[in-house]
Amino acid sequence: MSSFTEKVLAIVKKIPRGKMMTYATVAKRAGSPQAFRTVGSILKKNFNPAIPCHRVIRSDGSLGEYNRGIREKIRKLRREGAIF
DNA sequence: GAGCTGACATGTT
DNA sequence: CAACATGCCAGCT
Structure with missing residues (x-):
């Protein structure tokens, strides 16, 4: 795995419950x-339950x-109460 | 091993 | 205001 992928996964994994992050932010944090x-x-290729990909959204909202x-x-x- | 595709974003036309 | 074009990096064909 490339370091970029690892970083991205690590970041997404660290997103707190009820919080959301945009793709741009994650990418920025990944370097x-x-x-x-x-x-x-x-994220598309990563079917990993440890990675809450659903907390990653677009910059547009x-x-x-x-x-x-x-x-x-x-x-x-919605279940996490992260919908605006 | 080269090229196309895609969970996006921003700037032009 | 909507459509088109460009850029990044990894994964498939």
Whole structure:
């Protein structure tokens, strides 16, 4: 695994429950402020329950997409009270 | 081993 | 205001 991937996963993993982070922020924290696109690709390929990918959203405020389905993402976020 | 694709974002046209 | 084009990095074909 590349260091970028590891960092991204570590960051997303550390997102507190009920909190949300944008792809841009995660990418920035991972060391590549303009690689927000790569962040999505990584999360897409990572079916890891330890990584709350549903807490990562777009900068626009949109939730973006989710491997298990956008509905599931919304449901989880609502369950954590992270919907605005 | 090279090229295309994609969970995005920003700037132009 | 909406559509198009460009940039980054990893994963597939």
